Amino acid sequence: MTKKNGFKDTISHLFIGNAVPIMFIILIAIAIPLSGFSTRYLIEEMVTRLGRDSFLVLSLLIPIMAGMGLNFGIVLGAMAGQIGIILVTNWGVSGVGGLFLAMAVATPLAILLGWIAGIVLNHAKGREMVTSMILGFFINGVYQLVVLYFMGKIIPISNSALVLSRGYGIRNAIDLKGMRQSLDRLIPLKIGGIAVPVATFIFIALLCVFIWWFAKTKLGHDMRAVGQDMSVSENAGIKVERTRIIAIILSTVLACYGQIIFLQNIGTLNTYNSHDQTATFAIAALLIGGATVAKASIPNVFVGVILFHLMFVVAPKAGKQLMGSAMIGEYFRVFVSYGIIAVSIVLYAWKRSNEKERSRRSLRGEQEIPKTD
Amino acid sequence: MRSIRRFIDTAGWPRIIIGLLLLSLFIAAPSVGVRVDQSITDTIVRFGMNGILVLGMIPMVQTGCGLNFGLPLGIIAGLLGATISIEIGLTGIAGFLGAIALAIPFAVLLGWGYGKLLNRVKGDEMMIATYVGFSSVSFMCMMWMLLPYHSPKMIWGYGGSGLRTTISLDGFWPHILDNFWAIRIGRNFMIPTGMILFFALMALIMWAFFHTKTGTAMTAVGSNPDYARAAGINVDKMRTISVIMSTVYGAIGILVYQQSFGFIQLYNGPFYMALPAVAAILIGGASVNKANITNAVIGTFLFQGILTMTPSVINNAIQSDLSEVVRIIVSDGMIVYALTRATRKSR
DSSP: OTGGGHHHHHHHHHHHHHHHHHHHHHHHHHHHHHHTOOHHHHHHHHHHHHHHHHHHHHTTHHHHHTTOOSOTTHHHHHHHHHHHHHHHHHHTOOHHHHHHHHHHHHHHHHHHHHHHHHHHHHTTTTOHHHHHHHHHHHHHHHHHHIIIIIBTTTBOOOOTTTBOTTSSSBOSEEEOTTTTTTTTTSSOOEETTEEOOHHHHHHHHHHHHHHHHHTTSHHHHHHHHHHHOHHHHHHTTOOHHHHHHHHHHHHHHHHHHHHHHHHHHHOEEETTTTTTTHHHHHHHHHHHTTOOSSOOOHHHHHHHHHHHHHHHHHHHHHHHHHHSOHHHHHHHHHHHHHHHHHHHHHHHHHHHHHHHHHHHHHHHHHSOOOOOO | OHHHHHHHHHHOHHHHHHHHHHHHHHHHTGGGTOOHHHHHHHHHHHHHHHHHHHHTHHHHHHTTOOOOTTHHHHHHHHHHHHHHHHHTTOOHHHHHHHHHHHHHHHHHHHHHHHHHHHHHTTTOHHHHHHHHHHHHHHHHHHHHHHSOOOOTTTBOTTTTOSBOSEEEOTTTOTTTTTTTTOEEETTTEEEOHHHHHHHHHHHHHHHHHTTSHHHHHHHHHHHOHHHHHHTTOOHHHHHHHHHHHHHHHHHHHHHHHHHHHSEEEOTTTTTTTHHHHHHHHHHTTOBTTBOOHHHHHHHHHHHHHHHHHIIIIIHHHHSSOOHHHHHHHHHHHHHHHHHHHOOOOOO
């Protein structure tokens, strides 16, 4: 299908694909001098944030490959990861061991949630994005029910530092003392005084290799085919629904690990808020990196994380210099996150409906279209 | 037996469960020491507060634009109307009507642009609507700080610029509809007649509109766009009209909400306001492509009933505040259910 679109579409695709990063580079180039941050500080921030966020953003790639759009359901994985962290903190396991134990504990939960999400999205073909988003809100309700009411009552929590004073429910903020930056500092390395989280980067690199390899496997090819055209794939003998469920499960599990890596870097778990913006920020970062709803690559992830977080760091200070209020900058960066997602999905939908219209017209010229309804 | 089965089929399990839940909450209320009359009053008041926002879902669903997750756009128009009305110092009934009159042009303008946008992205309306809502709310967060408002009732005391996050309506038009012809029986029972009448008026206007030629054409566009086009109806125009209507209802709806609430909530206030309205109409029996006024009335009543009853009854029964969790699970669960049930239409 993509090959048929020809030269003109390729050019426009290229332009749309790169217009966003270019726009952001210009924006940031104006904002950095205004903010007055030193280059050293910015580099340090970017190194930290690359380690913190890349894994989460990478978890978005597989569903895009399978044509399911931006998976707002990665919050499901994030919540699974948080439950893993809560349990491990309760058991008092700290350090990198605790981190990996949290991942191990959270994996079955993430698989379960991903499986549920996959089934739900199979019932909502053509509106996966909005469904995955609302599903995220819904599971957030269930998460709150479990963490706020069941933990300490039905699920035994022995560590009293975790439990609210009323005797059940987990506290708002959990200090991850034992785990804080345990992965980041596993292999200590300083370049020019800037701490580099080597182990985290190795992890991210492994994931990149995995995704690159996965795209070349039979399953990866199946996913691409499903992403292109579900009915053709079905006729070709691919189990479409199963493939889609696997894509979502993989994404959810990866997001779960991503959230655990994110939290070990931050060092505190805001039990009820840490996952709120996970999907929005990860998706905004990916889109700023030049990805679209239908196409995203590994370079998009890293370009996106850097540009998005540069803006994130710089905007409040620049806003203060420019408008005399840091709040303006804060609101601006939130606006940009939402705005960029809005613009990207509008462009994508616009292009798709134009294509549909065009193909419909060409069909009409030749023959009567068979009624599908 | 068969009629029971048919009833279950048409009503759908989630609605029956929610209906039974509400019923059991009302039955359980006296035994845990919750006053039923107070609860009914609260339910009616909240019904009146939210009813028009829910009505605003109908036009867009009817023309096939899907659920209006972009309701915050209408709410922003309403907020602009309210703040400008206060800025120019209108009080009492003039203030409320003035706010509506000022909000409508904004709503029409925003709705027009929003409608044009949605016409270009047929099939993806709901996702885009959501993000149009989110981004316009966050854009307005900046605007509330920058727009040249001067009324000392609204701007921050220190610094002297930028609107406050919540603005009290005291001295302007608090409870102006609630108290209009309000019927009070005893200390705990009150019917906000004015607000209910206003809701009825808005519902009547909607009903009448859908019986005009344009209204019928809009329904035709929703049920079969190809047929509608063949019949010579301008599909895009009808869709735009429906979006404008939804947005105007959103604007008026939030003003009714505010007068009863007593405060104007700016900044992040409107962020998630679309979800309860969407959930309400779905609970009332609407689907992604079919909704009517009965759905809105029943749905708002059921949903707001649950929201009113769960905190009071459950809190008294098990001494913990589950209301927020119940709200999230009921409303978002209902929306997910509706999204998965919807049959995909060929466009």
